[in-house]
Amino acid sequence: xxxxxxxxxxxxxxxxxxxxxxxxxxxxxxxxxxxxxxxxxxxxxxxxxxxxxxxxxxxxxxxxxxxxxxxxxxxxxxxxxxxxxxxxxxxxxxxxxxxxxxxxxxxxxxxxxxxxxxxxxxxxxxxxxxxxxxxxxxxxxxxxxxxxxxxxxxxxxxxxxxxxxxxxxxxxxxxxxxxxxxxxxxxxxxxxxxxxxxxxxxxxxxxxxxxxxxxxxxxxxxxxxxxxxxxxxxxxxxxxxxxxxxxxxxxxxxxxxxxxxxxxxxxxxxxxxxxxxxxxxxxxxxxxxxxxxxxxxxxxxxxxxxxxxxxxxxxxxxxxxxxxxxxxxxxxxxxxxxxxxxxxxxxxxxxxxxxxxxxxxxxxxxxxxxxxxxxxxxxxxxxxxxxxxxxxxxxxxxxxxxxxxxxxxxxxxxxxxxxxxxxxxxxxxxxxxxxxxxxxxxxxxxxxxxxxxxxxxxxxxxxxxxxxxx
Numbered sequence: 001x002x003x004x005x006x007x008x009x010x011x012x013x014x015x016x017x018x019x020x021x022x023x024x025x026x027x028x029x030x031x032x033x034x035x036x037x038x039x040x041x042x043x044x045x046x047x048x049x050x051x052x053x054x055x056x057x058x059x060x061x062x063x064x065x066x067x068x069x070x071x072x073x074x075x076x077x078x079x080x081x082x083x084x085x086x087x088x089x090x091x092x093x094x095x096x097x098x099x100x101x102x103x104x105x106x107x108x109x110x111x112x113x114x115x116x117x118x119x120x121x122x123x124x125x126x127x128x129x130x131x132x133x134x135x136x137x138x139x140x141x142x143x144x145x146x147x148x149x150x151x152x153x154x155x156x157x158x159x160x161x162x163x164x165x166x167x168x169x170x171x172x173x174x175x176x177x178x179x180x181x182x183x184x185x186x187x188x189x190x191x192x193x194x195x196x197x198x199x200x201x202x203x204x205x206x207x208x209x210x211x212x213x214x215x216x217x218x219x220x221x222x223x224x225x226x227x228x229x230x231x232x233x234x235x236x237x238x239x240x241x242x243x244x245x246x247x248x249x250x251x252x253x254x255x256x257x258x259x260x261x262x263x264x265x266x267x268x269x270x271x272x273x274x275x276x277x278x279x280x281x282x283x284x285x286x287x288x289x290x291x292x293x294x295x296x297x298x299x300x301x302x303x304x305x306x307x308x309x310x311x312x313x314x315x316x317x318x319x320x321x322x323x324x325x326x327x328x329x330x331x332x333x334x335x336x337x338x339x340x341x342x343x344x345x346x347x348x349x350x351x352x353x354x355x356x357x358x359x360x361x362x363x364x365x366x367x368x369x370x371x372x373x374x375x376x377x378x379x380x381x382x383x384x385x386x387x388x389x390x391x392x393x394x395x396x397x398x399x400x401x402x403x404x405x406x407x408x409x410x411x412x413x414x415x416x417x418x419x420x421x422x423x424x425x426x427x428x429x430x431x432x433x434x435x436x437x438x439x440x441x442x443x444x445x446x447x448x449x450x451x452x453x454x455x456x457x458x459x460x461x462x463x464x465x466x467x468x469x470x
Contacts, residue, residue, distance in 0.1 A: 006218040006401060008111050011393050015386070023112045024119055029095040034118040037089050037096065038125035042135050048157040053082050054182045055128055056233050059166045062123035063106065063115070065342045067136070067161045068236055070185045075145030077189045081240050082136035082159040084126050086117075086343045087354040089135070092368035096121070101375075104383020106345040107390050110212040110219055110398070122344045130164040137340075137353045141243050143189065147196035152243035153360045154353070171229040190232025193239055198288045201261070202334030203312055206231070206296050207305045210431065212398045221398045223431035225296065237341045238333055244356050245336035249324050251359045255352050255376055256318045257339050261331040262287075262311040273307050277444040287311060299414040300444035302426065306416040307443075317348065317377035321370055348380050396459035402430040403461055406451055411463070413449050415441045425449060425463060438465035
């Protein structure tokens with residue numbers, strides 16, 4: 001059993017999040033309305049339960065937003081993508097809707113999550129669980145042989161997932177040459193769509209992700225390498241989000257996820273850094289093409305990917321009605337993009353999906369959607385900041401636990417950013433990201449550093465290079 005030192009109660013308290021015991025607690029009126037929604041009969045919908053959808057999620061997940069079935073269509077592909085249908089179930093302006101607007105999104109912590117919706121909905125009645133008939137917003141997206149999006153539409157339908165798969169299992173099935181039949185085209189579709197987006201200048205990062213996982217009665221930080229299946233699966237979601245953005249822009253109403261392109265100075269600086277790290281930069285190459293060629297296992301690649309995050313600044317949401325926004329693109333995606341594929345976990349997706357349903361049915365976008373649009377960018381910005389802070393703080397806490405009592409020890413690390421005072425490093429074991437002081441650090445190099453300081457109250461660790469602990 002975890003000791004008080006090895007739980008995240010302090011993190012939750014500092015961030016104003018409920019304790020583990022209170023995670024699923026919602027106001028009584030919210031729970032009462034959620035129970036009514038869960039028990040309600042679905043309306044008369046198209047029956048698409050014969051389509052053998054499957055889901056891909058982390059092991060044990062219950063809040064399943066998406067299910068897919070992929071087909072080859074001549075030289076191209078036909079994507080059937082079912083998204084949990086919250087717009088038909090949650091009354092606008094009701095208790096569940098009001099509470100969701102306060103929360104913005106589900107926040108995930110190592111010891112549990114703080115859900116956007118009551119679990120009776122997000123992990124039960126509205127989740128696309130295997131072998132259960134569920135209402136869905138069913139996207140049909142045609143992809144041409146050259147990877148371009150040729151047609152897209154969305155409609156309401158009843159669907160049924162035939163299998164709940166996880167990322168590791170799906171990767172193993174592709175490695176063995178025996179993927180689930182519903183996913184057989186995924187690799188070819190994913191690679192094709194990635195190429196299309198990179199050709200459009202999309203900044204595609206494959207940075208390893210830090211995660212905190214249980215380790216006996218405590219916790220440890222691990223570095224999760226992005227697999228091929230992670231990327232291919234993301235391409236289906238990105239494809240659908242780009243289709244949704246196209247529909248909204250044509251109708252001049254909706255909500256986009258935006259990111260302005262980096263300026264020429266930033267791009268030139270990135271390419272200079274690549275050359276400094278001895279990474280090939282062909283004549284005329286863009287940052288997108290250089291990033292695509294990187295091997296994430298190389299220290300220099302890790303440093304350049306970290307540098308590339310500087311090209312991805314200024315992300316936000318853009319609501320519009322009656323005219324398209326001046327800046328509609330998302331530089332990380334390679335074109336206009338909207339969030340519509342995770343409504344159980346992210347508030348904006350319910351409204352974006354409802355707008356697209358109305359557009360495809362050639363009816364007016366509902367007033368309750370239009371009225372909410374102006375408020376959604378700020379709601380999502382605030383919830384994004386809370387979620388990012390929770391994630392980073394939990395990782396910082398686990399790093400402090402892993403390094404406690406080791407001041408003065410030497411560690412192997414990779415320098416991912418250098419400046420006049422030192423730089424940022426990634427340790428090999430434990431895989432911590434930390435600040436290192438001392439002159440002489442060079443980006444993309446392997447170094448030995450000394451743990452100089454731990455501040456448990458602030459959840460900070462600091463290393464030195466070429467010197468002794470403070």
